[in-house]
Amino acid sequence: MATTFAPAIEAVPILSGGKWSELKSTCSSEIFNPSTGKVIARVPFATAEETGQVVDAAAAALPAWAETPVVERARLMFRFRALLEQHFEELAALVTREHGKTLAEARAEVNRGIEVVEYACGIPSLITGEVLPNIAADVDAEAVRHPVGVCVGITPYNFPFMVPLWMFPIALTCGNTFVLKPSEKVPLSAIRTAELLVEAGVPAGVFNVVHGDRECVDALLDHPKVAAVSFVGSTAIAKYIYERGTAAGKRVQSAGGAKNHLVVMPDADMDQTVKQLAASAYGCAGQRCMAGSVAVAVGKAGDPVVEGLVEYAGKFRVGPTDGNEEVDMGPVIRAEHRDKVASYLDVAKSDGANIALDGRRDFQSEGFLLGPCVVDRVTPSMRVWKEEIFGPVLSVVRVADLDEAIAVGDQCEYGNGAVIFTRSGYAARQFKRHFNAGMIGINVGVPAPMAWFPFTGWNRSFFGDLHIQGTESIQFYTRQKVTLTRWPKADDSHLDPVWRQSRS
Ligand code: NAD
Numbered sequence: 001m002a003t004t005f006a007p008a009i010e011a012v013p014i015l016s017g018g019k020w021s022e023l024k025s026t027c028s029s030e031i032f033n034p035s036t037g038k039v040i041a042r043v044p045f046a047t048a049e050e051t052g053q054v055v056d057a058a059a060a061a062l063p064a065w066a067e068t069p070v071v072e073r074a075r076l077m078f079r080f081r082a083l084l085e086q087h088f089e090e091l092a093a094l095v096t097r098e099h100g101k102t103l104a105e106a107r108a109e110v111n112r113g114i115e116v117v118e119y120a121c122g123i124p125s126l127i128t129g130e131v132l133p134n135i136a137a138d139v140d141a142e143a144v145r146h147p148v149g150v151c152v153g154i155t156p157y158n159f160p161f162m163v164p165l166w167m168f169p170i171a172l173t174c175g176n177t178f179v180l181k182p183s184e185k186v187p188l189s190a191i192r193t194a195e196l197l198v199e200a201g202v203p204a205g206v207f208n209v210v211h212g213d214r215e216c217v218d219a220l221l222d223h224p225k226v227a228a229v230s231f232v233g234s235t236a237i238a239k240y241i242y243e244r245g246t247a248a249g250k251r252v253q254s255a256g257g258a259k260n261h262l263v264v265m266p267d268a269d270m271d272q273t274v275k276q277l278a279a280s281a282y283g284c285a286g287q288r289c290m291a292g293s294v295a296v297a298v299g300k301a302g303d304p305v306v307e308g309l310v311e312y313a314g315k316f317r318v319g320p321t322d323g324n325e326e327v328d329m330g331p332v333i334r335a336e337h338r339d340k341v342a343s344y345l346d347v348a349k350s351d352g353a354n355i356a357l358d359g360r361r362d363f364q365s366e367g368f369l370l371g372p373c374v375v376d377r378v379t380p381s382m383r384v385w386k387e388e389i390f391g392p393v394l395s396v397v398r399v400a401d402l403d404e405a406i407a408v409g410d411q412c413e414y415g416n417g418a419v420i421f422t423r424s425g426y427a428a429r430q431f432k433r434h435f436n437a438g439m440i441g442i443n444v445g446v447p448a449p450m451a452w453f454p455f456t457g458w459n460r461s462f463f464g465d466l467h468i469q470g471t472e473s474i475q476f477y478t479r480q481k482v483t484l485t486r487w488p489k490a491d492d493s494h495l496d497p498v499w500r501q502s503r504s
Contacts, residue, residue: 012043012187014050014211015194017057018204023050023211029184034100034331035320037366043187045212051219054210058150058177059225061205066147066175068203073173074123080169080200081117084110087196091189095161098186100331100368101284102321106161112448113165116469119451120169126474127174139486145478147175148251149227152220154241156233157333158287158390160186161193166455166468167230168207174477176228179208181220183233185333187211221245228477230468231255232289235388235414235460242463253476254463255289255455257388258416262292262445263405263431264301265422273421274308276445280419281394282313282372283446285332286341289461290417290439290446294378294385295396296405302398306376309394310357313372318359320367331368332391338368341391348375348384348395359392380411388414402427409436415458417447438462 011028013020023044031041046054065073084091088110095106119126129144153167160183168178182190187209194209210216220226221244231241231254238256245252262280264273280292297305321330332338342360349355359371370392378385378395385395399405409418419441420431428442438456441447449455454467466476 009039010041012041012191012211014046014054015191015198015207015209016054016205017060017208018198025050027213029213031098031185031188032334033097033322034333035097035322035324035367037335037368040098041188043184043211045184046210046216046219048215048219051210051212051216052223054179054208055150055220055223055225057205058179058208061203062147062149062177065172065177065203065206068175070124070127070173070175073175074121076200076202077117077121077123077169077173080197080202081114081121083196083200084114084117087192091161091192094189094192096321096330098188099157099160100321100333101287102327102330103325105284105330109159109162112451113162115451116162116165117169119469120173123170123173126471127478135484138488139484141482141484143480143482145174145474146481148477148479149176150179150225151176151228151230151477152179152181152226154181154217154220154229154231154233155183155190157183157185158284158289160189163232164190164193166232166449170469170473171228171230171477172202172206174474176477177206177208179210179220179226181210181212181216184211184213217241218244221250222248226250228252229254230476232468238463239460251466251476252464253466253468255457255468256461256463257390257414258289258291258457258461259293259386259388259412259414260290260417260419260437261294261296261405261409261412261435262419263296263402263421263435264298264305265402265420265424265427266299266301267423268301268421269423270301270304270308274305274312276421276443277305277309277394278313278316278372280445282316282329282392285329285370286392287332287390288446290448291390292394292419292445293389295394296408297396297398298402298405299400302396306356306374306396309374309396313374314357316372318361318363318369318371320365320369329372329392332370333368335368337391338370341389341393342370344384344387344389344391344393345373345375348378348382351382351384353378353382353384353395356396380408386413402430406431406434406436412436413459414461416461417441417457419445419447
């Protein structure tokens, strides 16, 4: 929520055209340390005019960067990667400080982000074109990839370091310039990342960072010099970004929210499965777009799943994460978010579900804490099943067989990911082929997006056609040019006869 200035608190700068500066805006937002509940910085919001100036800086840098040889663009990423490794622990600690996830989770996030930089280091091999000689008599055909222009990234709070890295390493190495608008809740990791990219030698204007809310985002979506927009966030905003961006003639890839189902077959290894269910549902305090949100227990799996989760997750050490590694689960991002997540327990109860594990406790802390929650006997008619909660609440739906589990998935409006735990290859194959989601895990609690593959969310988890990461991202950040060439034999009668003979 926007507030007026609190001048005593450090303001987060923007990076535009190679220069760091502080916005003069009267509108800003507070950044909290969710472990302590304390404000640690504030981020002023760019007006439409200020946002336009950042896009202009990116546009001015475009021609020279697009002409920079691709191997030099790759070398920028090699240098950047080395700096990220060098500052690994500092980056992980910063993620924990502004987001609240545990240090182990933050380290995993930094690793995943670095993997995208490693993928982008291979750009000379990834961006090569195609040639078909003699497509017609004496005519050769070639298709080559060109940058699209100024690209924009608008990112969510839940992966402050990794999600920006899903976008700009690939966009930049494809020859585009970039404007990042990180979440106003967690801009510090993005700023530190930008500092390291500058240290790695990114030319002025090639990479820029701006902050803001809807006014800034609308200015980016409408700006005539913006060619492509990558968005990650909630479904309502993802749809809005997609519709407004494409209406303005831009290519848009827009990843939204999720409600991921974890199907447990009765033949699964229950001890392992319960641990993986808990890791999937409560990792990062449930604030992952690939978090397990609904356990679908098939047949006699129901009781062991619920009893196992209550026993196992009930012992989780929940507490502040900043400077404290002795915790299994940290806070959620804001007090209001914690209260909203917790309110789903009351909604579920009044809808007829059973609260098997209630995470509301007095934690003796100002942090935004909520323990793991298990809601049993949920049905697809309940709000707790339909809506993305984005916190440590796992619903359990009990079904008779795999067909019914797949039918539950068919009713879900999201489709980011789904998982099955089983020892049966047949069940796994049926699930893989027929479950209504784009990322599938088989005995893997979180089918995490990996740099080398596209993150293939389906349904209202994604708007657009070319997904983020992998080869689809190369396609998204480039446009093709096809050239047909014919070179008629030259009339060389004017040439010196000796020279002419040497050519024949
Ligand atoms: P959000 O949609 O509230 O915000 C995302 C971005 O949009 C932020 O930069 C924010 O400033 C901007 N924004 C917010 N409201 C806006 C508006 N009215 N107009 C224009 N811009 C606006 O999401 P969040 O709460 O930061 O992140 C959590 C959400 O992100 C969850 O729904 C989660 O599932 C989703 N998510 C999805 C993926 C994925 O790959 N599918 C990955 C991570 C997170």
